[in-house]
Amino acid sequence: MLHDVYIIGKMIPQGSTLSSTSEIYTQWSLQAYLNRYFYISLDDSERNNTYLIVDKSTNPSSVRAHYTIIPIATIKYNIYKYSEG
DSSP, X not given: OHHHHHHHHHHSOTTOEEEEOHHHHTOHHHHHHHHHHHOOXXXXXXXXXXXXXXXXXXXXXXXXXXEEEEXXXXXXXXXXXXXXX
């Protein structure tokens, strides 16, 4: 998890809010690490934040519309970026 937190923290701007699934939202250690080290928050509402975090086991076809995967070297999580259209 920490491996991914540091990679995500280098890529996502400080102070950002990541959309997430409810399963990821309740991973309190992930929330704590992202917030403590990079001031990044998680949001499990249906809001379309700029970035979305999902577990790598999630079927890509089930990811919300208008999100495109960002190819980064994470182990446990995939990061997607919102792009209208």
